[in-house]
Amino acid sequence: MINPTLLNLPMPITTPRLILRPPQVGDGAILHAAIVESFEELHRFMPWAKELQSIEQTEEYVRHAAANWIVKRAEDPYLPLLIFDRSTEELIGATGYHHINWDVPCLETGYWLRTSRTGEGLMTEAVNAQTRYAFEALKINRIAITCDITNIRSKSIPERLGFHLEGTLKNNRLAVNGSITDTLVFARYNLDGLPPLEITY
Numbered sequence: 001m002i003n004p005t006l007l008n009l010p011m012p013i014t015t016p017r018l019i020l021r022p023p024q025v026g027d028g029a030i031l032h033a034a035i036v037e038s039f040e041e042l043h044r045f046m047p048w049a050k051e052l053q054s055i056e057q058t059e060e061y062v063r064h065a066a067a068n069w070i071v072k073r074a075e076d077p078y079l080p081l082l083i084f085d086r087s088t089e090e091l092i093g094a095t096g097y098h099h100i101n102w103d104v105p106c107l108e109t110g111y112w113l114r115t116s117r118t119g120e121g122l123m124t125e126a127v128n129a130q131t132r133y134a135f136e137a138l139k140i141n142r143i144a145i146t147c148d149i150t151n152i153r154s155k156s157i158p159e160r161l162g163f164h165l166e167g168t169l170k171n172n173r174l175a176v177n178g179s180i181t182d183t184l185v186f187a188r189y190n191l192d193g194l195p196p197l198e199i200t201y
């Protein structure tokens with residue numbers, strides 16, 4: 001069994017257009033600005049975006065996340081990654097690893113983009129990169145993505161990246177508008193057939 005605390009994880013992860021890295025002390029303000037800009041879209045689908053947090057609360061979040069990365073703590077907020085545009089250095093969204101079980105090891109991922117940066121394939125690129133990193137560096141056996149069946153843009157990402165649709169959890173999700181919806185569960189067990197992407201870390 002691996003000892004996650006002693007795993008050496010080289011960072012950042014670099015793709016042709018992006019840099020992914022753990023949050024650092026002082027990232028609160030730029031993260032907050034991206035969330036404010038995207039709040040309407042985030043509020044619809046992200047359970048953590050029920051209410052807008054303050055800059056101080058966001059800074060608290062990034063410090064907990066930075067601390068988690070040091071010891072690879074499998075507790076909320078788990079191991080998030082901030083995503084930056086390589087050429088402009090703008091923070092364009094976030095992804096990362098959550099619901100980690102180091103015994104297997106297996107984990108889940110989730111993601112959101114700054115609304116102004118949707119439609120360019122950037123999240124597909126980020127999830128491709130972090131899936132590679134999860135199998136190669138974190139030595140996982142499974143990565144899962146769960147999403148609301150009505151979240152077409154979100155479900156397109158695992159579909160584009162060749163994740164297996166494992167099933168539909170019927171009536172297990174309360175949408176922001178009060179309706180009950182279904183959850184799709186996608187997963188990968190290796191990198192077979194993942195669209196090619198050059199990454200370094």
Ligand SMILES: CC(C)(COP(=O)(O)OP(=O)(O)OC[C@H]1O[C@@H](n2cnc3c(N)ncnc32)[C@H](O)[C@@H]1OP(=O)(O)O)[C@@H](O)C(=O)NCCC(=O)NCCS
Nearest residue numbers: 041042045111112113118119120121122123124147153154
């Ligand atoms: C989910 C979310 C990240 C998807 O954003 P997105 O911009 O659709 O995803 P990508 O960055 O991968 O871009 C894909 C789009 O870019 C287009 N595109 C352009 N260049 C591309 C490229 N090189 N590669 C892939 N797609 C490309 C695709 O055609 C697609 O557009 P389409 O849906 O109109 O066909 C975004 O809608 C979001 O943040 N939503 C709110 C939070 C959320 O729901 N998170 C998921 C919770 S499970």
